[in-house]
Amino acid sequence: MTDAPEAVLLAGLFGTGKSSVAVEVADMLDKRGVPYALIDLDYLCWGEPGSDEPGAEHRMMLRNLAPVAANYLAVGVTRFVLARGMRDREQVESLRETLGMPLTVVDLQVPWDEIERRLTADLTAARKDDLREAREWLASGEHVGLADITVDNHQRPLREVATEVLDRLGWA
Numbered sequence: 001m002t003d004a005p006e007a008v009l010l011a012g013l014f015g016t017g018k019s020s021v022a023v024e025v026a027d028m029l030d031k032r033g034v035p036y037a038l039i040d041l042d043y044l045c046w047g048e049p050g051s052d053e054p055g056a057e058h059r060m061m062l063r064n065l066a067p068v069a070a071n072y073l074a075v076g077v078t079r080f081v082l083a084r085g086m087r088d089r090e091q092v093e094s095l096r097e098t099l100g101m102p103l104t105v106v107d108l109q110v111p112w113d114e115i116e117r118r119l120t121a122d123l124t125a126a127r128k129d130d131l132r133e134a135r136e137w138l139a140s141g142e143h144v145g146l147a148d149i150t151v152d153n154h155q156r157p158l159r160e161v162a163t164e165v166l167d168r169l170g171w172a
Contacts, residue, residue, distance in 0.1 A: 005073060005101040007080035008169055009092075011146065012108040013137055014130035015115035017153045017161075018083040021108060024162035025081050029171070034079055037072040041065065041084035041095075058091055062098045069099055079171065087137070092146050106165055107147030110154045112138065 008025070010018040019040050026038040045061035061084075069080065080099065086092050096103045110118075119131040149168050153161050166172045 003078055005078050005080065006169075006171075007082055007099050007101055007103045008165065008171075009082045009084065009086070009095065009103060009105045010108060010165070011084065011086050011105050012110070012153075013085060013115055014134040015118040016108040016110045017118075017158075018085070018108060020158055021153060021161050021165065022081050022083040024158040025165055028159075028162055028166060029079055029081070034171075035075075035077045036079040036081060037069075037077045038081045039065070039068065039083075041082055044068070055091075058094070062094055065095075066098055085137070086146055089146060104149060104169055105147045106149045106151055106168075108153040108161075109150055110152075114154055 010022050010025075012018055022038055022040065026036055029036040041061055044064040045057045072080070080101070082095075086095070086105070092103075092105060115134055116131065119134065149165075151161060151164055151168070163172070
């Protein structure tokens with residue numbers, strides 16, 4: 001593993017376990033003494049972006065990410081573990097540009113019936129929206145083909161999934 005900063009984006013539909021796998025990857029890096037940042041990109045765009053214009057939420061997330069990433073880099077962080085679903089190649093490329101470092105996109109694969117089970121287990125208004133949006137993304141195929149690596153996250157322990165992610169990144 002080099003000391004040059006690198007990032008991984010754990011992507012996929014809502015309900016594929018992006019945040020859970022990100023936490024597990026971060027825990028493994030922490031135990032190895034690797035300086036890391038875990039950033040759930042959804043948290044950087046929660047709120048009202050002030051516009052209904054397509055992409056406003058994504059652009060707000062990027063504006064928030066730039067100084068956050070700079071702060072982590074300034075203190076010596078070398079591994080960025082990110083989580084968020086990406087709709088298209090333009091979103092991925094704008095994220096890559098904002099980060100200014102190599103970014104590997106890992107698509108977490110989970111069958112639809114399991115996504116539906118996960119998202120309906122505790123059906124808040126937000127989860128209902130997530131389920132609707134996941135259904136729309138799946139039908140549109142917008143998110144397909146954005147990943148550099150695909151990893152199965154169905155009926156496997158999180159540690160096993162995280163280990164596979166780290167191994168395939170070469171961060172092991």
